[in-house]
Amino acid sequence: MSAPTSTLGSNEGTLFIVAAPSGAGKSTLVNALLEREPEISLSTSHTTRPPRSGEQYGRHYYFVERSEFEREVLEGIFLEHAQVHGNFYGTSRRTVQDLLQHGRDVLLEIDWQGAAQVRQKKPDCVSVFILPPSRAELERRLRGRGSDSEEVIERRLRNSRGEIAHAHEFDYIIVNDRFEDALDSLQAIVRAVRQRSVLQCQRHESLIHELLTES
Numbered sequence: 001m002s003a004p005t006s007t008l009g010s011n012e013g014t015l016f017i018v019a020a021p022s023g024a025g026k027s028t029l030v031n032a033l034l035e036r037e038p039e040i041s042l043s044t045s046h047t048t049r050p051p052r053s054g055e056q057y058g059r060h061y062y063f064v065e066r067s068e069f070e071r072e073v074l075e076g077i078f079l080e081h082a083q084v085h086g087n088f089y090g091t092s093r094r095t096v097q098d099l100l101q102h103g104r105d106v107l108l109e110i111d112w113q114g115a116a117q118v119r120q121k122k123p124d125c126v127s128v129f130i131l132p133p134s135r136a137e138l139e140r141r142l143r144g145r146g147s148d149s150e151e152v153i154e155r156r157l158r159n160s161r162g163e164i165a166h167a168h169e170f171d172y173i174i175v176n177d178r179f180e181d182a183l184d185s186l187q188a189i190v191r192a193v194r195q196r197s198v199l200q201c202q203r204h205e206s207l208i209h210e211l212l213t214e215s
């Protein structure tokens with residue numbers, strides 16, 4: 001049986017999106033995934049948020065002033081951008097496009113608003129929403145991380161309801177209860193998509209068309 005890859009008509013990489021309410025464990029999961037799947041490129045976002053202790057420019061984020069971020073928005077450099085928990089965040093269009101065009105798979109760790117914008121522009125992206133097992137555990141994780149002030153933690157907990165309300169817009173939902181189980185699930189999704197054994201609806205359509213029309 002021939003591989004369906006030929007129906008996709010492109011050697012572009014796949015664009016993955018991982019989103020979650022703050023503290024659900026998205027960055028921890030993504031970093032562990034990238035250790036298992038090192039050929040995936042993680043996009044580094046631009047943000048107006050001040051760096052946390054230990055965060056490095058260019059590694060965790062491109063930390064910029066609000067005025068610079070606004071100029072970048074006007075210049076149209078972002079594939080998507082949004083205000084999240086009172087700060088601005090954006091993904092560089094150029095970096096993502098270059099990587100995809102060179103056949104690299106790219107992962108964006110962004111919020112639901114950014115995910116909605118990316119879905120409009122790249123409908124074949126694959127999106128995953130991470131849920132915490134409970135609100136109490138979400139709060140425990142946010143506090144346990146020890147990286148944010150009480151005010152920031154409370155704001156992020158308040159905002160989590162509005163974020164979770166968008167979970168159904170994603171292709172997959174993973175509950176990050178036992179870390180290794182959630183990581184296995186995330187890796188299974190990524191592997192299945194990369195091997196083309198699971199296809200997005202849009203991609204299915206071209207395969208179904210081919211299967212129906214081939215003599």
Ligand SMILES: Nc1ncnc2c1ncn2[C@@H]1O[C@H](COP(=O)(O)OP(=O)(O)OP(=O)(O)O)[C@@H](O)[C@H]1O
Nearest residue numbers: 020022023024025026027028141145176177178179
């Ligand atoms: N399955 C898990 N069980 C227990 N603790 C976890 C689990 N997953 C992640 N954590 C812990 O929860 C805390 C928050 O995780 P992390 O920083 O990855 O969250 P996040 O979703 O990326 O948040 P943000 O959006 O604010 O960056 C960390 O201290 C992390 O070690």
Ligand SMILES: Nc1nc2c(ncn2[C@@H]2O[C@H](COP(=O)(O)O)[C@@H](O)[C@H]2O)c(=O)[nH]1
Nearest residue numbers: 045049081082084089090091109110111114
């Ligand atoms: N729309 C976008 N959201 C982003 C981007 N980079 C990060 N984020 C999201 O912001 C919150 C808070 O992140 P934190 O590092 O301050 O804890 C979280 O949900 C991130 O996913 C981006 O480029 N665009």
